[in-house]
Amino acid sequence: MDQLGEKEGFKSGFIAVVGQPNVGKSTLINSLIGEKLVITSRKAQTTRNKIQCILTLDDAQLVFIDTPGIHTPKDKMGKHLNRTAYNVLKGIDLILFMVDVNYPPNAADKRIANELEKFDIPILLVLNKVDDMDKSSLGQRIQEYERIIQANDLLTISAKQEINLEELVEMMVDFLSEGPQYYPDEMVTDQIEQFIIAEMIREKILAHTHQEVPHSVAIEIIDFVEREDKELIEIRANIYVERSSQKGIIIGKNGRMLKKIGTQARQDIEDLLGTKVFLDLWVKVEKDWRDEDDALKMLGYKD
Structure with a gap:
């Protein structure tokens, strides 16, 4: 990939957002980028193609890959969606494992967690929809997810209400290494x-x-x-x-x-x-x- 040159102290990296359908992956990316680029819906499996969305800061560039929701496939399309989701992880610098904090981890979450831990890539556990969560149960729910995956760090957020998104960006930048700026400042997606x-x-x-x-x-x-x-x-x-x-x-x-x-x-x-x-x-x-x-x-x- 052509690069725009190195800047001293500048960080960059490719970040995969992985999780079950309907946990808010597309909403998160749209909120971070500030543009409506990724399809959002209450219905499952709305994302079918990996989409590169770009967030450029003064000191870093984060390139997000929005993956299809990983699920039990029922047809060739479903198999393609799962294959796309896991293929995205090749060449990735950071994984956001996104879950809906309102529900305890189920068999699908555990299956995804097992797959993610096969990759030698830092993992951030992102517990979304905290605005809908009973705060008294939050600590227990965090512990339940910590039992299924050895994440490098975790954060509770609300992608829809934009709660803790600045903290999430700072956390992601901390995990990235120094690198080039891959895309121009004004570019927010590589999709036509x-x-x-x-x-x-x-x-x-x-x-x-x-x-x-x-x-x-x-x-x-x-x-x-x-x-x-x-x-x-x-x-x-x-x-x-x-x-x-x-x-x-x-x-x-x-x-x-x-x-x-x-x-x-x-x-x-x-x-x-x-x-x-x-x-x-x-x-x-x-x-x-x-x-x-x-x-x-x-x-x-x-x-």
């Missing part, structure tokens, strides 16, 4: 705009559809055209689902659901791009795409 736009569309689908739909959805950006005659970007995207019934749910009665999804996604995209956007969405059925290698590859989920 089209990828982020696809994730914004998918986020709105997750927010407005029920259990049958969310993880059967993939987005493909077909056109991304900057108009020369006006301040406007035209974007056309396909929304892929696995069954006709799911297509009907996303379109909704008289097209109302698709219009709601498109309107809210367009607003986020305009905020991202800083210009007016025309967003044209089409819903298509790609039967059982999560178990089809060709479909996974077409939609960007295969190495």
Whole structure:
């Protein structure tokens, strides 16, 4: 990777955020970066690709890798998500093992902890959602997690309420070694705009559809055209689902659901791009795409 040069005393490193679905990994990264870059949802398994987000300070640069939530896979997509999560750890300088402090460690937490300890990488145990936690039970819960993993340090935080995030940043910097600045000051992600736009569309689908739909959805950006005659970007995207019934749910009665999804996604995209956007969405059925290698590859989920 090209580097911007060494600065005396400057620290840098790559940090993997690992944990089960829904513990707040994406919310944490968005809060730290100050930009909405990583899809967030109450539904599990919303992150499908490792995403590099960059936090540049006066004396350090932290490059975050947001991994898919590690879970028990039910199809080829699920296996790809888990493989992506663990592959991320190669070449990482620091691991944030993130858990929801409101629940005791379960079998999945213990399995993740066992895998993480196989790597010779410092581990920070980050106990999230402390704002929802009964404070009298907090000490016991911390001890329960300390029993399953030999972390180098730990911190309780609230990613949503931004509690103890400054302390977390300081702790992470302490664990990094001196190194180069990999990315320019103003750069907050290495992902192309089209990828982020696809994730914004998918986020709105997750927010407005029920259990049958969310993880059967993939987005493909077909056109991304900057108009020369006006301040406007035209974007056309396909929304892929696995069954006709799911297509009907996303379109909704008289097209109302698709219009709601498109309107809210367009607003986020305009905020991202800083210009007016025309967003044209089409819903298509790609039967059982999560178990089809060709479909996974077409939609960007295969190495």
